[in-house]
Amino acid sequence: MTPGNRPEIALIGAGPRGVSLLERIVAHAESGEAPRAGLTVHLIDDTQIGAGRIWRTDQPRELCTNTLAHAVTLFTDDSVTMTGPVRTGPTLWEWGMLVAHRSNPTARSRRALETIRADHIAVFDAVPFPRRVADRYRDELREWLPESHPSRALYGEYIAWFLSGVLSRLPDGVDVRTHLGRVVSVDEVDGRQLLTFASGEKLSADAVVAATGWMPRAPTPAEREILEALAADEGLVWVRPDSPADQDLTGVPDGADVIVRGLGMGFFDTMALLTIGRGGAFAPDPDAPGGLRYRPSGREPVLHVTSHRGIPYRAKSLYRGLPPRAEQRHLRSFDTSAARPIDFDARLWPLILKDAFSDYYVTLARVAPDALLAPIEDVLAAIERAPGELDALTAAVAPFVPDPADRLDLATALHPAPSGFGSPEEFDGWVEAFVAADLAEAERGVDSPLKAALWSIASARGPASRIGAFGGFDAESREGGFRLLHSVGATFGSGPPAFRSRQLLALVRAGVVRFIGPAASVRVVDGSFVATSPAVAGSEVRSSVLIDAWMHFHDVAASDDPLVHSLHASGRIRPFRVAARAGGSIVTGGFDVDPSTGIALHPDGSPDRALHIAGIPIDEVMHDAIISPMPGTDPTMLRETDRVARSALEVALAAASAPYSGAHR
Template sequence: MTPGWAWNRQLGPPMRLRSLAHYRLSGRSVMGEHYAPEQWRKCVTVAIVGLGVRGLGVLERLISHASLVDEKVTFNLHLVDPNPAQPHQYDIHQPDYLLLNHACAYVSMFPSVTSVAHAPATSGPNLFEWARERGMRVASDGFTVGGDGRQVMPNDNLPRRVFGEYLLWFHQYLRDNAPDNVRLVSHVSRAVDLQPKGDTSILYLDNGDRVEADYVFVTVGQLPSRARDDQDLSADVRIGTPYPLPGQLASVHPSETIAIAGLGLTATDAILALTVGRGGRFDRSVVPERYVPSGREPRIVVFSRSGLPYRARPAPSSVVSYEPVAFTRSAIDRLRAGTPQLDFDRDVLPLLLLEMRVAYRRAALLQEAGAGAAEVFLLRARAAAAAGRLHTLADLPGPAEFDAEAAYHGTLTPGAQDSPAPIDGEAYQRSVESWIAADLANAARGFEGSPFKAATEMCREVRDTIRYAIEFGGLTDASLDRFYRYHVETINRLVIGPEKERSANILTLLRSGVVSMSLGPNPLVTWDSGAAAWSLSSTAFPVRSTIRADWLYQGYTDRLRSLQDDTSVVGAMARRGVLRRFKPDSAVVSSIDVDGQGHPVAEDGSTASRIWIFGLLCEGATFYNGYLTSPQRFERAQFDVDHAVHELIKSVRREGQITSAFEGEACR
C-alpha cells in the first residue's frame, strides 16, 4: 500500500490479496491454499469486460461493496481486457507532448463520498498528489515529465501517458487491497461473444477460453468506423483513424501538404505531432513566443464545418460554482408538464442562455464588488425566477455587455463585432488569429477575472441538468439528432478545449505560417483523381480559393453506425438480440439502448437485469460519458456504477446468499 493512503472502510484494515495465477474456469482452481474453495459457502461470479477508466471504476465499487459482506462468500471477479488499465488514449508509451486537457489536481480515480452512497469510498491520491509522491518534475519545455525541472503544480496538464501510469497503479492498488472474500482473475484477452444461459451469461474469449458469470459489466467503449473501401487512390492517403500518434502520421513527408479535418483536441494532437513531435520547439524567451521549426514539418492546413477553434481552458476554479437559478431540474419539469418530449432549441437552450447571463453578472459582481454583492444579486435573481420574470431582471447583462447567444453559438466571422466580413481566406485567418488572441486574454484572467469565461463555463457546470433534459428519450427524435449533430460540438468548443498554453501554441503556429486556417467554414473536399491529390475549396467567401493536399487526416473519431459491424462482444450481443440500438433510424445517434439502471434493452424490449453497460456505448441514450472523474465532487459515472453494484448485492441477497454488514442495506 502506498504510504499515507488507507482503504476507507469500516470493517478494519485492508488485507493484501495474494498473487493469482491465471486459471481455467472448468477446473475452478486457484494457486495457493488460502483460496481453497471449501472455505466458502457461496460464490458469486462477476465479469468486467473492458478494464479502462470505466471498468476500473466498476472494479473499485465491487471491491468496496464486497468488503461489507459479513458471511463467507467469495466474489470471483473476472477481468477481461487484452490491455488492462491501458486504454489506447492513455498508452504509457506515447510522447509527452500529448497532454490531458484537465489540470492534474482535478483528476482522480477515487470516488467522492458525494458520488457513492451504498459502500465506502476508497481513499487515495489524485493525479497531482500521486505524481508529487513519485518525485515527477516538469521540464523547461512545459510538458516533458521526468526527474528534471520544476515540481509538478496542481494546475499542470500532465502528459496522457502519466495518467496511463496512474491507471496501472490504481489497478494494482485495488488488487493489493481487496478483502479476502474477493478473488481476482485476469483474462488478458478480448471478449468476442456473450451467450445467455438461464440466469448466467457465457463469455467467449478470443483465446478460446470462456467465462460463465452470474453478472456482467460491459465497459468496452465504442469502436471506430471501418476504413472506407475506396476504389481510387484516395484510400491510401486518407488517415481515417487518428490514433495512435505519431505513428499514424509517419508516412507524411516534410515536402507534402496534409489537410486536417477538425479543430478540436484530436486535431491539436495531430498538429503537435507534426511540429513538436518532429523536433520543432516554442521559444518562450520572447513575447509573444515564437516557433523554431526543425525543417521536418509538412505544410499543415486545418478546417472544420464551423471554422471556429475551440476556446482555451483557464486554470480550474471554484468561483464558477453556485446553485443555478434558471437552468434547474424543476424548470425542466415545468417544461415537460406540457409535453413529454422537449425540443432542445425551443425549450431547453433559452434556459441555458439565461443561466449564462446570470453567471456573467455574478462573476462581474464578484470581481468588482465582492462576494456579498454577488450573493445579493443571486437572491434577487432567485426571487425573479420564482415569479417567472427572471428574463426581465434589470441586473442581467444585455447583448451589448454580454451576448449569451453569440457566445454560445460563435459566429461565422470570429473577429470583432464591428469588423467587416472577410472576403477571402487570408482575411479570414487574420480574424481567427484575433479571435484566439482575445480568447487567450480571457483565459489568462481565469474564471475569477473573466466574467465571459465564467459564463461559458456554465455549460460544463450544469451538464447533469442537460442530461436530465435529454436522456432516455427526453427530446424528440429530430431534436436529439440536432443536439448530437450541432449542440454537442458547440458545447465542447466552449468548455473542453485545450489548455491555454496549447491554444497559444496554435496561435503561434498560425502566425508563423506553419499552420493555415484560410479555407474558412465548411470547405468543399473532393478527391482529384487526375492530380492524385485532395482538393479543398473555400465556400464562405466572395473570393474563392483552392488548396491541394497530399494527405487528408480525419481529426475526429467516427463511431460505428451499425451494431452488425461491431466485431467485439457488443456486436455479438446485438446479433443474439441481447441488445439493440437506441434510435435505429437515426443517422447521428449510434448509442445502444439502455434503461435508467444501465441494463441493455433487448431486441424484444425486455431488459437484461444481470448485465450492465456503461461508458461511450451509451452516448445518445445517455449524455456526456467520455470524461475523467474529479475528486471531491459529485460524478454521475461513479454514482451510476455504485447504484448498479448495490442492485447486484440486493439481487444476491434476495437469493439468500449473503447478508449486509449494515442495517438498512446502505452504509451511512
C-alpha cells in the same frame, strides 16, 4: 448457495471505468455475502490492464489531458449518489504530489502535503510506492500543480496505481484474474456466459459487464469513397478518425501540405505530434502574440485545417487553480420531477441563457462597476423578468450598460465567424486575431465576464445531461437545443489548455498551420484530396494526405466491433429509442439498457439475464459518460459504476446459487 458454485464476473475493459467497476464490486462484496461464498472477477483488456487503450502508459508524452490534475479522481466521496460504501483517496494531483515527495522531498512538496487530507495520504501509503513513475515522469512532476494538464500516460499510471490498490486490499474469498485479449463474442450456454477471445481462448462467467470504451465504427458512405480512392491510388494517405495515440502519422511526409479535419482536442494532439513530436520546439518570445515562437525542425508538414465552424475550440481559462463552480441559479431551479420527455428548447435552454447573462454581469459588476448604471441586483432582476430568449435578454440589460462594448454579445460568441472572407489570408488573419483575443480573456481568469458566461453554458452540460438521461428529452430536443448545448459547450469548456493555443499562434506565424474555412467539403479529384470552404474565396487546397483529427461516436447499427455483431446476431441488444413530439420514436446510436442496473435490453424490451453495458457506448442514452470523475460533484461515472457493480454482483450470486450443471465451469 450450492456448494462448489463460485460466482464469477467478467469485466470487458480495464481502463478507468473497468477498474472503477472492480473497485465497486469489491466494495459491495465487503459489505455483503460474496466474501463468504467466494468470488472471482475476470478483468479483461486488449491493450493494457489498468489503463486501457486511451490512457495506456506507452503513448507519446506530447499527448495531454484537457482536464486539470486536481479535478480527476477514481475514488468515491460523500457527494456520490450510490448504495455502496464510500472509499476515499487522492486525486490525480495529490497522488502525483505524493509520488514526487516520496521520491525527492522538497520544501514545495512538503507545503503541498500540508494541504492533502491525511486519509488520502494513508491510502497512498498503503499501496507500494510507484518509484518507476517518479523516475519516468520526473520532469513533469517537477512542475506539478493542481491546475496542471497531465500527460495522458501519467493519468494511465494513476489508473494502474488505483488498480494495484484495489488488488492489494482484496477481502478473503475474492480473487481477481487478468486477461490480455479482445473479446469477440459473449454467448449464453447452459445458463452461463461464454466469452470467446480473438485468439480462440474461452472464458465462462455468471455476469458480464461490457465497459469497452470507444469502439470501432463501420465506414460511413463518404469514408467508403475514400477507401475506394485509396485502393485505386497508392499515393494517397488517409489517417482515419481515432484516438491520437492510435493514429499512424508515419505516412505523413515531411514538409507536405496536409488537409486536417477537426479543430477540437484531436487537432491539438495531432498538431503536437507533427511539430514538437518531429523535433520542432517552442521558445519564449515576449514580442509575439501568445508569447511563443516556433523553431522548426524541417520535418513538420503544413497543416491546412477545417471544421464545421472553421475555428479552434476556445482555450481553458487560467484560474491559477481549479475553475469556479458555475452558480446556475436558474437551471438548478428546474423541477427535475417534471414529466418526461421534456422539451429542452422550451424548458431548459432559456434558463441556461439567463444563467450565462447573470454570470457575465455579476463578473462585470465586480471588475468594472462603473460599466453599470444601476446596482447588480437590478440587472439580475431584469434578467429574471425577461423571456429566456437571446434577443430579449440582450434588450433587457441594454438600458443598464451604456457602452455596447461592455455588453454580452452571446450571439457572436455562439457563432463568431462572419459570413464570408475574400481570401485565405484574410481568414487566417481573422482566426489568428480570434485565438489571440480568446487567450487574452483566458489570461483574465475569474475576471473575464465573457469567460464567466461561456463557462456557465459549458457547465450546464452536466445537470442538463442528468435531466435528459434515459430519454428525459424528446427527439426534437436532442437534435435541437440539447445538441447545440453540447456542441457550443464543448467549444467553450472542453477546449485545449491555454499553452496549446499559444503554440497554435506560433505555428500560424511560422506558416505551419493555415485555416481553410468553415464547413469545407473534402473530395477526391484526379488523385488528390481537395478541400474547399464555401465561406472563404480561393480556399481550395489540394493534398495527397487527409487527417481526420477526431473520433466517431458510437452507433449500435453501424458498429464495426465483432462483439457488437455477435450480440446483435444472438438478439441480446437493441438501440435506444427516444420519443418524438409528433408521436412515435427515433432510433439513436446508443445501446438500450435498464437505467437502474445497466443490464442490456433485448429487441422486445426484456432484460438480459447477465449482460451489462456501461460507459461510453451508452453516452447517447445516459449522457455525460465521457467526462472523467471530478471530486465532490456526484460524477456520472461513479454513480454508474456503483449501480452496475451492484447489479453484476447480484446477478452472479443468483446464477451461482442455481442448480449446478457443470457446463463450462
